[in-house]
Amino acid sequence: MSSATLAPVRTASALVAVIGNPNTGKSSLFNALTGIRQQVGNYPGITVERKEGSCRLEDGEITLIDLPGTYSLAAMSADEQVIIDVLSGRQAETRTPSAVLCVVDASNLRRNLFLVSQVAETGLPVVVALNMIDEARQRGVTLDVPGLAARLGVPVVPTVAVRGEGLPELRRALSEALRSKNRFTPVAWPPAVVEARGIVADAAARSGRTCSDAEISRLLFDVEPPLAFGGMIEARARAHQILEGAGLDPVSAEAFLRYRHLDGLLGGVAKAEPTPEAARPYRIDRLFTHRLGGLLVFGAFMFLVFASVYWIARPVMDGIEWLFGKLGAWAGAALAGHPMLESLVVDGVISGVGGVIVFLPQILILFLFVAILEDSGYMARAAFLMDKVFSWTGLNGKSFVPMLSSFACAVPAIMTTRTIEDPKARLSTILVSPLMSCSARLPVYVLMIGAFIEPKYGPLWAGVALFAMHMLGLVVAIPIAFFINRFLLKLRPLPFILEMPPYRMPRALSVGRRMFLSGREFVVRAGTVIFAISIVIWALSYFPRPSTPNVDKSAALEQSILGRFGKAVQPVFAPAGFDWKTTVAVLAAFPAREVVVSTLGILYSAEDGDENAALKQQMAQAKWPDGRAVFTPATAAAIMVFFAFCLQCGSTMAVMAREASWKWAGFAFVYMTTLAWIAAVATYQIGRSLSG
Amino acid sequence: MSSVKDLGLHGSGEIAHVAGRGPLTQRLLAMGFLPGTRLRVVQVAPFGDPITVELDGWRVSLRLREADALQVKSTNGNGNGNGNGKGGHA
Secondary structure, three states: OOHHHHOOOOOOOOEEEEEEOOOOOHHHHHHHHHOOOEEEEEOOOOOOEEEEEEEEEOOEEEEEEEOOOOOOOOOOOOOOHHHHHHHOOOOOOOOOOOEEEEEEEHHHHHHHHHHHHHHHOOOOOEEEEEEOHHHHHHOOEEEOHHHHHHHHOOOEEEEEHHHOEOHHHHHHHHHHHHHOOOOOOOOOOOHHHHHHHHHHHHHHHHOOOOOOHHHHHHHHHOOOOOOOOOOHHHHHHHHHHHHHHOOOOOOOHHHHHHHHHHHHHHOOOEEEOOOHHHHHHHOOHHHHOOOOHHHHHHHHHHHHHHHHHHHHHHHHHHHHHHHHHHHHHHHHHHOOOOHHHHHHHHHHHHHHHHHHHOOHHHHHHHHHHHHHHHHHOHHHHHHHHHHHHHHOOOOOHHHHHHHHHHOOOHHHHHHHHHHOOOHHHHHHHHHHHHHOOOHHHHHHHHHHHHHHHHHHHOHHHHHHHHHHHHHHHHHHHHHHHHHHHHHHOOOOOOOOEEEOOOOOOOOHHHHHHHHHHHHHHHHHHHHHHHHHHHHHHHHHHHOOOOOOOOOOHHHHHHOOHHHHHHHHHHHHHHHHOOOHHHHHHHHHOOOOOOHHHHHHHHHHHOOOOOOHHHHHHHHHHOEOOOOOEOOOHHHHHHHHHHHHHOOOOHHHHHHHHHHOOHHHHHHHHHHHHHHHHHHHHHHHHHHHHHOO | OEEHHHOOOOOEEEEEEEOOOOHHHHHHHHOOOOOOOEEEEEEEOOOOOOEEEEEOOEEEEEOHHHHOOEEEEEOOOOOOOOOOOOOOOO
């Protein structure tokens, strides 16, 4: 990866905000303009995605900032307020934009221009990209583009973002806009509105605020205005009285007047005569959203996604692990004679890097499907079908794909929560996703069931136990999401208003770009943290070294910081039936759950950890000081239950921190560990009393 | 007058009024759910909620809780659209 692709976006260049309704191809256009030179994060303190990229124009470079898709500047939640705040230069850590690129769906011009007319009131120069113009023409929309530009008073550029059509013209229009003034044809407000706006503007000025016309509109019309200052409530009340006196309802006045204005502007330049083509992209919905057929198709698609992430990724991941194993063996041989360096390189660096790379197959495959599902329009149908299952918890239908993907791995799944627009639903989905039983828990289940359940109860109960372990997380996650939404997140959920776009053929380029960007972001952002965690845990399990040389690995681990700490906290886990070796193995598994198996291998057999059979035998023979067996079916069940609920996964935490914050990642760790401990203790105590 | 959620699958009507005085009402109005606009229920989810309506050539799905705000004069079916006020039943 060249350093050029990772260079920070230069802050000196002019900032242009990209805004538009959902489903206008805004992201495609943003990607087409910026390529892969983009940076993704969240706005401070909220789970709203902030995406910036640099874009080359003829006369220099500009920075584009992609604002969340919306239908109106009237914010329905604190999170939607980001949009008006950025446009007004009131958003922390974001410069005031110098111009705005409004992306509109040419097939739905009237509805899309509603937002454009609100945005134009900021006074910033505006360029309109008339996107998906090809589709609009097919559907029977005739547009006089120069006429439209003249009526609106701003440059209008027809584009087909996914094919790169119209981009040179758009770049030129942006260059010109940055040098010119906003000439958007303003709404001709009736006298009562002009007077009411004046009252609000005066009140704002008196409290020392200069507001753009866009902000005055928000202050006057919004049920919940984005700004508060002394005298505002009184000014609004007086202004609303004036509106009412002129027969205007303050709640609906803006929509009425703006749409009337737009209908006037569009008359004669835009005409829609739906062709038979117009209904075609929806025809397959008769099956895809059918009450029964729709669910069957959905089930089949989701099985395909899950099976691919789970099974197709597997051999590639095994290959990566094999490769890093070989690399470790080779490095170990090369460094023989330098035990500390050897251990650092083999157990720290190589296994740390391998622990990052190993996630890539799952991330790439999952994002392949997510990009196809989103670009084709099926994601909206999936959310529509599943919404009822989630709505009572405060989540919505869009939580389904991340939750399903979590059964393979929570890391890529949490990255896909960006498809959820509602920040509250996104955050709670992030917080419960790691409860799903991921593939890294499987080695723990296989070991415990194979060693202590199957020999005693037979293969049928072994299968039942494995299934039960997978259901456990799901059964618990939904109520936990409910509690988190109800009692913890003080955000108001956005209403579920989801556009059903026509079906479209996904483009290889845009799908490929999405895969590349998500993979790169994971390696660069989360990967560094995961690597650091691996090194820290390695150091804790390596130091201090025993004074006598040639002690075996088991003894060395026992007297390391991690080993001593494990012994010290073992009493906490005693009610769950864990001995100190299990406790140390649990702690050592913080970078990744499956490490518990190899650590138990070291502690129990003093052989290399992959000797599963030897390990099972050693564990079966382990005794407490009083002669009781350490591992009974009750202990095995308690260990499995602990792993089902705990967040012993540094990678998941790194991704959570990236997608939400370290605070929320910490919260997830605490609640999941508490839950895991309680469930493990309950399982062990009940299991022990049942078996007498 | 009834709510759009009572129209049933394939039912159609003309928006008479968007009820409520909160942000949701404003959002629906901003999206073009204006009185006088004709709409049609084109999809009902497997569990009866949400529903998808078509208006002005585009489709949007809403939960029944939100759809409840949309008061319609029912014209039911593929009628001629100039509903005579008393229209069909829901």
